[in-house]
Amino acid sequence: MSLRPLRTLVAIVQHGTFARAGDAIGLTQSAVSLQVKALEEEFAVKLFDRSRRKPVLTEAGRVLLAQAEQVLSLYDGIPGALRDEKALVGRLRVGAIHTALSAPLPEALLSLRAAHPLLRVHVTAGMSAELAQRVASGDLDAAITTHPVGAHPPDLVWHMLYEDRFWVLAPPQAKEKKTSEILANLPFIRFDAQAWAGRQIANELRRLGVRVREEMVLDSQETIVRMVARGLGAAIVALPDATLAQLPAVAKFPFGLPQIHRSVVMLEHQSRPTGQFADVLADSIRSATLSISHQIHNK
Incomplete structure (x- = not known):
């Protein structure tokens, strides 16, 4: 059965008449009547006392209304539940050079918090060489550093962020x-x-x-x-x-x-990739960089 007859039933009760309910949900009064008839035939009950001028629910109608509101509430909540499922939950320990801390990291973290409120990002400041060592030792999950110059810890991988x-x-x-x-x-x-x-x-x-x-x-x-x-x-x-x-x-x-x-990169250890966590942070940093550059060049 389609959910539309259930929405029609709720609309009738909310708006008081078949005509007003039809206006609210984009149906003619006769189409509203057909939706009610379909429900009554589906469940073999009378939903409204038709001896009265305004539609009044029967006992069976009140029971069905309560069930319809629950069904519609569950159905309408599915998109939000799916969004929550996609939201990241956990902790990401990130190091960052000082220039990244002034911009664009703050803007990126604000965007990340809005999209993934249950993801906790712990930020530590430092110089690139020190942060690389901390990623190598496992003290940090990732670091925003300059592209490695000269010797650097082995088994580190990086992804370009900005210049x-x-x-x-x-x-x-x-x-x-x-x-x-x-x-x-x-x-x-x-x-x-x-x-x-x-x-x-x-x-x-x-x-x-x-x-x-x-x-x-x-x-x-x-x-x-x-x-x-x-x-x-x-x-x-x-x-x-x-x-x-x-x-x-x-x-x-x-x-x-x-x-x-110099290239500013996201640095990770190849044997301990942080997967989606670092990916969404990197994407947020790139987006913040583009947004800031656009604002500056349009001033």
């Missing part, structure tokens, strides 16, 4: 100067050369034949940017577009010929 570009940053008053002049004359605030991004910077400086006057070595790009903005020197950092758009007042120039970039 950062490298920039020379200098105090605002240096915006009219050449990059070579800035790097040669200003104190240089170096990003830790033990970090993968630090190695890329050091390699490109050597390739370009640029000598810098190193005064500080830091492992936090956020701190480096603040130092530069206060006029303490120049630096080279890798930044996503979203962070670049939110920098304080600093002069910025592409670094490298051509401008070098």
